[in-house]
């Protein structure tokens with residue numbers, strides 16, 4: 432009887448530990464740092480970003496893209512690469528950890544790209560945190576094909592227009 436109790440106690444503890452670590456947002460798994468939710472939190476961290484050309488008030492028309500009017504911001508890592516009059520020099524690339532965020536004006540959505548291990552993660556997250564386009568989705572047809580248009584700089588295209 433006592434042995435049985437110990438068994439039950441043991442397995443309850445093990446299972447709750449497993450369950451707990453699987454449901455935690457920030458866990459042991461480093462991949463979770465690049466989840467939709469973690470990156471959504473990053474884009475809302477105002478202190479980590481500056482707006483394009485240092486113009487926090489500027490709304491760009493967005494007539495060439497699918498999102499409509501937007502504000503454009505870069506995190507501090509991305510900013511270090513903007514050395515051609517506030518643009519990325521042609522032929523250069525953004526360093527790992529760079530984040531470029533479009534704040535879509537009509538619905539508060541964040542469309543962003545995050546540079547990880549040499550390639551971009553792409554996503555669209557709504558203002559309430561719900562996921563419109565997940566980082567885990569294949570971004571080829573959804574984002575990259577269009578972002579490979581003539582004149583792109585490391586797949587960033589706003590420099591063509593603004």
Ligand code: HEC
Nearest residue numbers: 493495496533542543544553554564573574577587588589
């Ligand atoms: C049909 C073409 C097209 C598609 C598809 C597209 N974009 Fe864009 N995107 C643009 C254009 C053009 C701009 C430049 C600003 C503008 O006019 O909207 C842009 C700008 C951006 C920017 C600001 C950085 C930059 O490149 O200028 C981000 C971030 C972005 N898009 C994310 C995404 C994501 C994420 C997806 C896929 C879910 C996506 N875009 C799909 C055309 C596209």
